[in-house]
Amino acid sequence: MGSGILDRLQRKERVAAIIKILSDNPNKVFSLGYFSEFFGSARSTLSEDIVLAKKVVEYLGCGKIETISGAAGGVKYIPGLSDINKDAFLKELCVTLSSPDRIIKGGYIYMNDIVFSPEISSKVGLILASYFIEKNVDYVITVETKGIPIALMTARALNKPLVIARREVGVTEGSSVSINYVTGSSKKIQRMSLGKRAITKGSRCIFIDDFMKAGGTANGIIELLKEFECELVGIGVLVEGASDKKLVSDYISLLTLETVDEENGIIKIYPTKND
Numbered sequence: 001m002g003s004g005i006l007d008r009l010q011r012k013e014r015v016a017a018i019i020k021i022l023s024d025n026p027n028k029v030f031s032l033g034y035f036s037e038f039f040g041s042a043r044s045t046l047s048e049d050i051v052l053a054k055k056v057v058e059y060l061g062c063g064k065i066e067t068i069s070g071a072a073g074g075v076k077y078i079p080g081l082s083d084i085n086k087d088a089f090l091k092e093l094c095v096t097l098s099s100p101d102r103i104i105k106g107g108y109i110y111m112n113d114i115v116f117s118p119e120i121s122s123k124v125g126l127i128l129a130s131y132f133i134e135k136n137v138d139y140v141i142t143v144e145t146k147g148i149p150i151a152l153m154t155a156r157a158l159n160k161p162l163v164i165a166r167r168e169v170g171v172t173e174g175s176s177v178s179i180n181y182v183t184g185s186s187k188k189i190q191r192m193s194l195g196k197r198a199i200t201k202g203s204r205c206i207f208i209d210d211f212m213k214a215g216g217t218a219n220g221i222i223e224l225l226k227e228f229e230c231e232l233v234g235i236g237v238l239v240e241g242a243s244d245k246k247l248v249s250d251y252i253s254l255l256t257l258e259t260v261d262e263e264n265g266i267i268k269i270y271p272t273k274n275d
């Protein structure tokens, strides 16, 4: 494809196609030359198309198209949600999560339907990714199980690989490194393992999870990454438990769970003030 049928595309059709190509490949730089060849149009024409594409993305409040100058320059799409869209989404999520029928014995709330919903977890991933765009991330890391969809969606938005620490050593991982850690959720000593070939030495990683209680899991990830001589450059979770003393201090949470009152059937959860 490229020339032939596509060279007959009109400006508005090219703009739609540019947006599709860029948004399918978040954070990937496409040169003007690439589009010029693809559409069989002059670079000057493409520059004007890109100005229009930028306007459309801005209008939709779904991130931005950025121009990178220089020899390795071009354009890339940085996914995101406008503040208005983000606030509305997080508020609505709080309403959904505060339904009393979500209360689980022991002070937990049921979140499986939320984290396993592609529509919701993709937006959560977009929002979390927006906090780490500037961090030069090489990998997104999570620990099985419930953090996986959100971590994958964050990795998708950053266009970086996802790495999953396992509770048990997986045969298909090859030789692995394991560490023990204490999770506040189950208050038990747990083990997490990562295949030795999963991450390249010296990489920069962010840890993404669905929930942070005491932060023992995040701490475990820090210890695990030390074994790989990798650096943890950010931590992001969908929900943090407000009343719990944390073992880590530098993290982003989107929602704060203040109370789960089993007796009176009350859940208090609100968007975290991060800025």
Ligand SMILES: O=P(O)(O)OC[C@H]1O[C@H](OP(=O)(O)OP(=O)(O)O)[C@H](O)[C@@H]1O
Pocket: 143, 144, 145, 146, 147, 182, 183, 184, 185, 186, 209, 210, 211, 212, 213, 214, 215, 216, 217, 218
């Ligand atoms: O901050 P912490 O005190 O360490 O607790 C947070 C951890 O607890 C939850 O996992 P859980 O143990 O419920 O496992 P699951 O994801 O397999 O359900 C959550 O997904 C975090 O990984």
Ligand SMILES: Nc1ncnc2[nH]cnc12
Pocket: 107, 108, 109, 110, 111, 185, 211, 212, 213, 241
């Ligand atoms: N869903 C949940 N609700 C409350 N505390 C938790 N800790 C881990 N998961 C949790």
